[in-house]
Amino acid sequence: MGKFRLGELLALACAMAALCLFPSAVSPANGAREDLMVMENAAGKTGGRLVVALRSEPKTLNPVLAIDDPSRDVIRCLSGDLIHINRETLKTGPALAKSWNVSTDGRMYTLHLRQGLRFSDGEAFSADDVVFTFQVYLDENTHSPQRDLLVVGGKPIEVKKLDSSTVQFSLVQPYAAAERIFDGIAILPRHLLEKSYRAGEFSHTWSLSTPPNQFAGLGPFRLKEYIAGQRIVLEKNPYYWKQDSAGVRLPYFNELVFLFVPSEDAQVIRFEGGDTDILSRFSADNFGVLEKQQAAKNYHVEDLGAGLEYSFLFFNMNDLGSKALTGIAKKQLWFRDVRFRQAVSAAIDRTGIVRLVYNGRATPLWGQVTPGNKLWVDAALPHPTRSLERARQLLQSAGFSWTPEGTLVDSRGSEVEFSILTSASNAQRTKMATIIQDDLSRLGMKVQIVSLEFRAMVDRFLNTYDYEAAIMGLVSGDADPTAEMNVWVSSGETHLWDLEGKPSAPWESEMDRLMEQQLTTLDYSRRKQLYDRVQEIVADNLPVICLASPNVLVAARNRIGNFHPAILDPYALWNVEELYAH
Amino acid sequence: MRNRRKLVACAFLLAGFHIAVLFAGFFAPYGYAAQDRELPFTPPTRVHFMDSQGHFHIRPFIYGWQSDASVSGSLQVDFTRYYPVRFFVQGTPHKVAGLFVSREHLFGVDEPGRIFILGTDAFGRDQFSRFLYGGQVSLLAGLLAAGLSVMFGVLIGAIAGFYGGWIDEGLMRSGELFLALPWLYLLFAVRAAMPLHVSQSQIFLLLVSVMGLIGWARPARLVRGVVLSAKERYFVLAARGFGASDAYLLRRHVLPQASGVALTQITLLIPQYVLAEVTLTFLGLGVSEPMPSWGSLLSSLQQYYVLSTYWWMFLPAVILIPLFLTYYLAADALQEHWKPVSL
Numbered sequence: 001m002g003k004f005r006l007g008e009l010l011a012l013a014c015a016m017a018a019l020c021l022f023p024s025a026v027s028p029a030n031g032a033r034e035d036l037m038v039m040e041n042a043a044g045k046t047g048g049r050l051v052v053a054l055r056s057e058p059k060t061l062n063p064v065l066a067i068d069d070p071s072r073d074v075i076r077c078l079s080g081d082l083i084h085i086n087r088e089t090l091k092t093g094p095a096l097a098k099s100w101n102v103s104t105d106g107r108m109y110t111l112h113l114r115q116g117l118r119f120s121d122g123e124a125f126s127a128d129d130v131v132f133t134f135q136v137y138l139d140e141n142t143h144s145p146q147r148d149l150l151v152v153g154g155k156p157i158e159v160k161k162l163d164s165s166t167v168q169f170s171l172v173q174p175y176a177a178a179e180r181i182f183d184g185i186a187i188l189p190r191h192l193l194e195k196s197y198r199a200g201e202f203s204h205t206w207s208l209s210t211p212p213n214q215f216a217g218l219g220p221f222r223l224k225e226y227i228a229g230q231r232i233v234l235e236k237n238p239y240y241w242k243q244d245s246a247g248v249r250l251p252y253f254n255e256l257v258f259l260f261v262p263s264e265d266a267q268v269i270r271f272e273g274g275d276t277d278i279l280s281r282f283s284a285d286n287f288g289v290l291e292k293q294q295a296a297k298n299y300h301v302e303d304l305g306a307g308l309e310y311s312f313l314f315f316n317m318n319d320l321g322s323k324a325l326t327g328i329a330k331k332q333l334w335f336r337d338v339r340f341r342q343a344v345s346a347a348i349d350r351t352g353i354v355r356l357v358y359n360g361r362a363t364p365l366w367g368q369v370t371p372g373n374k375l376w377v378d379a380a381l382p383h384p385t386r387s388l389e390r391a392r393q394l395l396q397s398a399g400f401s402w403t404p405e406g407t408l409v410d411s412r413g414s415e416v417e418f419s420i421l422t423s424a425s426n427a428q429r430t431k432m433a434t435i436i437q438d439d440l441s442r443l444g445m446k447v448q449i450v451s452l453e454f455r456a457m458v459d460r461f462l463n464t465y466d467y468e469a470a471i472m473g474l475v476s477g478d479a480d481p482t483a484e485m486n487v488w489v490s491s492g493e494t495h496l497w498d499l500e501g502k503p504s505a506p507w508e509s510e511m512d513r514l515m516e517q518q519l520t521t522l523d524y525s526r527r528k529q530l531y532d533r534v535q536e537i538v539a540d541n542l543p544v545i546c547l548a549s550p551n552v553l554v555a556a557r558n559r560i561g562n563f564h565p566a567i568l569d570p571y572a573l574w575n576v577e578e579l580y581a582h
Numbered sequence: 583m584r585n586r587r588k589l590v591a592c593a594f595l596l597a598g599f600h601i602a603v604l605f606a607g608f609f610a611p612y613g614y615a616a617q618d619r620e621l622p623f624t625p626p627t628r629v630h631f632m633d634s635q636g637h638f639h640i641r642p643f644i645y646g647w648q649s650d651a652s653v654s655g656s657l658q659v660d661f662t663r664y665y666p667v668r669f670f671v672q673g674t675p676h677k678v679a680g681l682f683v684s685r686e687h688l689f690g691v692d693e694p695g696r697i698f699i700l701g702t703d704a705f706g707r708d709q710f711s712r713f714l715y716g717g718q719v720s721l722l723a724g725l726l727a728a729g730l731s732v733m734f735g736v737l738i739g740a741i742a743g744f745y746g747g748w749i750d751e752g753l754m755r756s757g758e759l760f761l762a763l764p765w766l767y768l769l770f771a772v773r774a775a776m777p778l779h780v781s782q783s784q785i786f787l788l789l790v791s792v793m794g795l796i797g798w799a800r801p802a803r804l805v806r807g808v809v810l811s812a813k814e815r816y817f818v819l820a821a822r823g824f825g826a827s828d829a830y831l832l833r834r835h836v837l838p839q840a841s842g843v844a845l846t847q848i849t850l851l852i853p854q855y856v857l858a859e860v861t862l863t864f865l866g867l868g869v870s871e872p873m874p875s876w877g878s879l880l881s882s883l884q885q886y887y888v889l890s891t892y893w894w895m896f897l898p899a900v901i902l903i904p905l906f907l908t909y910y911l912a913a914d915a916l917q918e919h920w921k922p923v924s925l
Contacts, residue, residue, distance in 0.1 A: 265886035285887035352619040356705055427885065434705060434871045438617050448781070449871050 607676025730794030735801025743809030842920025
């Protein structure tokens, strides 16, 4: 720093005064030109408000702690990330980081930040905020659900500030999806949060009761008001760092309102009635209802095809050694036999599921990667047609037989009878269970369906292991296989069928190896080969029996412009800054 | 005399209904779990006498359906396929009143035709067959729970009324406690305390019994009132004077006077408990798939798309209205009938 002359000081003071008077003036705080990102979409019209519904109230507005969908939906509109996954192309692109270089060994990422940006409260954004953000996310005491993503090869990534607009990230090993982990890591304003973080009160900050003027972010909107039980209102962030091709600063909408509408049916009715502008996450049945009215009521529905959600049936193959669950332990002799699982899979009428459960708006699945994930799906995976004959042969070869009444019995003469757990709140999965129950009754199996409240069900999966089989669905947060690590690696937390933490069969060890390998391989085609093999292993050994992948369905009023829904969450609002009203 | 006719008419109607439900396997053309995955949400089949050319047929007939399997809701009547309705046909085996197996059905059409008088549900299952089978669960629940609560009600009411004093006080105050009990939460608690691996019908019977057991307070109050006045009658006092024991007095002289009240209570309570079953199933506490009950038939109406698109899913509810009305009419007629005796 050189010495200031008096004239310069005065000029600076004047500039500061101007800043306070005209907060939206272009001149930035640290003197550099504001480095705005120019969007290529059709130019829209400024003004108006957008209303969407949330299934429940957000639990928090703290981006580091949010787990539930409603919280994340709101936070996404309030915050910005360094590198963003474009929901349309599923590839990464610049956001707050204007560009980045990767070292030749793939372990060092140097990110060049946009200069002259400001948080929604007018304070300048710099590399210090980035360093602070990663410090908070990586702090074990913060308990951020995203921390795991930032730990590569067992070590947290290291963050270093090179200068006020350059940050360096180093990893202990090359990491294939390194760019993608920056997506969704909301950059925090150090000037607002550092105090509470240092005081150890971070878990209480930015709750719903925090006054709006204590929030600031780099998202297109900022908090205006929260009315408990009714709505959250966001207003345009005047400092947002994107502009359209005509040079108009985004977002177009002045206000974004989230209404709390507790059930899907109620959301559909309110959308039909014109109370909300955009609707996503609704069933194929309601799609059918909405479709009929679309011309008369000035909205349109869109079927985007297969998304990333996959539903599957799985059996309890946990080690029950220490638990008093002898009834289930006996049945595990069947569940652990791959021929039994193959027979079940062969007997399931997947096309029937697609037609009856999803009205045809879904894709039958034989592997965990849905056809919506075009970059990673293994197109060579066989799609065997339903065959009760093959199922019977498999059961016979595994030592099962049938009584004269047609009941299936195992080699010790016990009747094959088990229950399938589903979540009571998910009508689709209960329907699937009813179809599978009927399919398996044709093999002489007696299946009961038990619907439980979601949390009670998850408690059985993760803690008590008191279940026999269950139907679940998972939605990948990202198209990249790294997002699925915790499902397919035997030590993963979502390795639902067996949570023991170590491989129990050679194919499981192979899967562990393949998943670890693809994580550190940088070449896409080589990674694809590795992940194809994982898909084959799953299809052959059926730790989970994949059933169907529902299509992503969205609806929007015709007056909404730039509406480009995508198959990746958040389906409809990912480009909320570019949406406008005709 | 008019009342007697009303009573007989009600009795006939109720008997007819219960026979249809008891022999559901015979009256229903299909099994309750039989799915036809090509025909989900099919509207009720129209039975014709006139064909599309305008010819009259003595034997009623139906037309087949054609659907594009890939698109739901694309069902159309196929006028080229024609199936006469036949009576006393052989079909899927079923158990007659839970005793012996029969293949006889009252009516049906030749394969691959399908007759759905009340349409089909989301799995292409015949709503009419499911309605009849569902009645077995729901009416059993109603009868069992009503029987239990009236039985306990009469017993406790009679003891309270006959002995009076602190016994009366104790029993009636505890009855009020039961009346104040939020039974729905009690049932949730009972269900939560039970393991997963109890068969669904056992759970259901248990829940119904719990409901019946906690429902004794209201009939007990009524019976107590009747007994209070009955035990002061001259012929009762006379019998006591001749040295009759309490048990004898209750059995021979007092309880018979309460029988009218008890019977009326049963007829009033049956529909109430059937409705309670509907509530239970609606909340996911009832029998589970594929076993139907009236509650599960109605619970699909919770969903907006069913409510707004498939009108025939309301039909079970529409049929239940006259059934419950008949029960209430019967209760009314019974009360009229017993009045002169209890005065």
